Amino acid sequence: MSFFTSTVICTFIKSFTVLYKFGMVPDDFDRGIVIVIPLLKNGDGNRFTVGNYRGITLSPVISKLFEMVLLSQLKGQLMSDPLQFGFKSKSSCSHAIFTFKTVVDHYISNGSTVTICTLDISKAFDKVDHHKLLNLLIDRLLLRQFIVLVHEWFAKCVACVWWGNAFSFWYQIGAGVSNRTQI
Numbered sequence: 001m002s003f004f005t006s007t008v009i010c011t012f013i014k015s016f017t018v019l020y021k022f023g024m025v026p027d028d029f030d031r032g033i034v035i036v037i038p039l040l041k042n043g044d045g046n047r048f049t050v051g052n053y054r055g056i057t058l059s060p061v062i063s064k065l066f067e068m069v070l071l072s073q074l075k076g077q078l079m080s081d082p083l084q085f086g087f088k089s090k091s092s093c094s095h096a097i098f099t100f101k102t103v104v105d106h107y108i109s110n111g112s113t114v115t116i117c118t119l120d121i122s123k124a125f126d127k128v129d130h131h132k133l134l135n136l137l138i139d140r141l142l143l144r145q146f147i148v149l150v151h152e153w154f155a156k157c158v159a160c161v162w163w164g165n166a167f168s169f170w171y172q173i174g175a176g177v178s179n180r181t182q183i
Contacts, residue, residue, distance in 0.1 A: 023148030032057040
């Protein structure tokens with residue numbers, strides 16, 4: 001490892017330790033730029049509806065790196081339900097389909113009728129209330145430092161929309177969690 005690389009790593013470690021210890025993030029730490037790609041999500045849908053276009057938020061690489069470090073350090077405390085298949089490592093839609101099919105086959109083979117109801121929650125991650133999420137973290141008895149840090153980070157979540165050559169005003173993001181692309 002070169003001197004430069006080890007210096008950069010040491011600087012990141014010290015910076016991230018200070019951020020965590022004091023429960024703070026820099027003001028521009030999660031200042032995202034939402035790029036609206038002029039590609040229709042649904043080709044058969046209304047081309048004149050804003051919701052039919054895909055938005056991608058670009059965030060600073062340093063904040064994504066810090067997020068990855070936090071997640072690796074706290075992964076044992078941030079467990080989700082075993083029946084949640086999306087947004088999890090080593091899990092996919094095929095696992096959910098297999099589980100669903102296994103349950104249905106079990107009931108049918110035992111002579112039961114199976115009635116299925118589906119719910120479209122495709123925009124669920126856009127609607128996650130930050131305060132509700134913080135309350136869930138408190139209920140899980142996560143370290144106070146982590147909760148204060150996440151609260152501070154959410155308070156500084158802002159974005160603007162970039163369309164062509166124009167930028168909107170910056171606006172506060174009060175809900176939603178997403179996978180962001182690093183810039």
